[in-house]
Amino acid sequence: MEENLGLRERKKLATRMALYEAAVRLAAERGAENVTIDAIAEAAGVSRRTFTNYFANKEEVFYYRDAYRMRRLCAAIRQQPGSDLWTVLTGAALELLTEAYRDADTSWITQRRLLHGDPNHLAHQIAAYTAIERELAGEIASRVTGPGAELRARVFAASFMTAMRTSVQYWIDHPETSLPDTFRTVAAMVAPKGS
Amino acid sequence: MEENLGLRERKKLATRMALYEAAVRLAAERGAENVTIDAIAEAAGVSRRTFTNYFANKEEVFYYRDAYRMRRLCAAIRQQPGSDLWTVLTGAALELLTEAYRDADTSWITQRRLLHGDPNHLAHQIAAYTAIERELAGEIASRVTGPGAELRARVFAASFMTAMRTSVQYWIDHPETSLPDTFRTVAAMVAPKGS
DNA sequence: CCCAAACTTGCACTTCCGGCAAGTTTGCAC
DNA sequence: GTGCAAACTTGCCGGAAGTGCAAGTTTGGG
Known part of the structure; x- marks a missing residue:
């Protein structure tokens, strides 16, 4: 992933990755609910x-x-000089989703389906998304001007995340349309006014 | 709240309410993080x-x-025969938010601010919203027809919940505009195309 | 080579949460 | 009203989560 890191940092990355992979593997084997922290730690x-x-x-x-x-x-957003914000956002998202779509073979979908049923996991998944939404809203806020800028920035971030969340969710339930195409459709629908 | 219930049901409602009120009261006293289940139960x-x-x-x-x-x-949505779905939704939401806005004096805002910082609570709050979103999507799906009906129903539900969530959140941070007004503004921005 | 800072680990402690079985209350039919 | 079945409450138990603390171990830099 990253380069130019000291041994210490690389080890940390490796441990994180090992824990992640152990967790996913164990979840695939016995179901996410039957995986304890002890088991993950031991496996890693x-x-x-x-x-x-x-x-x-x-x-x-x-x-x-x-x-x-x-x-x-x-x-990526932070660096994009981009003119139209919605275009920049959806463009970056498309790249990301295309990547995820491409190596969906490994574990992503499997993992998602595994976690799908558990409401506890659902909560944390969305919490993760929301954390990003806040970060994004801050980022966006620095680009939006005019009256009601902050509110509009938040609506913008929220709409964007809604598009991501909804399209991934829908695609997992209906894989007949490709993920990038699904996202394009959804993004067109939720594009907020007053941008 | 409800009427025409047997003693058993009324007692259950009362217990639920007592637990809820005890929880809120304790959280107001010592902060949400310092409230244990034992304390709530004892207080109730x-x-x-x-x-x-x-x-x-x-x-x-x-x-x-x-x-x-x-x-x-x-x-409320289920019963509204309503023509335009977005209008029905936002109308019902406005009623709801106005009610919440009116008796915000009691505990609602206080509570929200209390829970605001805790990321763990955030997860569960959003989980609660999401559970409703699913229910709503099902309800909406039965009213939407045409190509891509299910996807559009989901986008609809998601956009609507985004409007609710974002406006409440923003209003809590910026109470200078009334909650209903904030919601109206946001709802206008996120109204999905292709309804 | 050595030291300080960073990281890992075991231990103790609190809290959460669910199963189970015994006790209590409620609804209902007679 | 009496009695019974179903529903509800409660205490007890155990597994697991999560966190502070104080050792031990490893890394990076002088």
Whole structure:
């Protein structure tokens, strides 16, 4: 992922990744509800206490990759000089979703379906999205001007996240249309007025 | 709230309400994080075990009233014969928000501000909203026809919930504009195309 | 080579949450 | 009203989550 890091940082990355992969693998084997932190830690070769040093709770580990992608999306937006904000956003999102769509073979869909039923996981998934939404809203706010700028920035961020969330969700239930196409359709529908 | 119920049902309602009120009161006194299930149960005069019979977790109790209002909103929609769906939805929401706005004096805002910081509560709040969104999407789906009906129904429900969530959130941070007015503004911005 | 800072780990403690079984209350039919 | 079945409450138990603390271990830099 990143380069130019000291041994210490690389080890941390590796531990995080090991925990993530162990968690996903175990969830695939026995179902997400039957995976304890102890089991994940053991499978990753660290202590339970170390797990909680890396992730605040069991759910968080499952969204490690998503959160990482989202952070990259935020970074991408930050650098895009772009004129029309909605276009910049949806463009960056399309890249991201296309990537996710491409390596969906590995575990992403499986994982999603696994976590699908559990309402507890649902809560944390959405919480993860919402955390990003806030970050995004801040980012957007610095680009929006005029009356009611902050409100409009928030609506913008919320609409955008709604598009992402809804299209992924729908695509998981109806994989006959490709994820990028689904997103394009949804994004066109929810594009907020007054941008 | 409801009428025409047997003693058993009325007692259950009363217990739920007592737990809810105890929870809110305690949270106001010592902060939401310092309230244990035991304390709530004791304050409501039941056993801890009874608490968990009524609410799946500590967070749920705080959203009891919100969930109740949302269920009423769904019911209202179900009965409205209404022509334009977005109008029906926003109309019902306005009624609801106006009511909430009116008796915001009691505890609602206080409560919201209390729970505001805690990310754990955030997750559950959004989970509550999302549960309603699904119910709503089902309700809406039965009214939407034509190509891509289900996707459009979902986008509709999601946009609507986004409007509710965003306006409440914004209003809590910026109470200078009234909640109903804020909602009207946001609803106009996020109204989805292709309805 | 050595030291300080960073990281890991075990331990203790609180809290959450669900199963189970015994006790209590409610609804209902007679 | 009496009695019974179903529903509800409660205490007890155990597994698991999550967090502070104080050792031990590893890393980076002088």
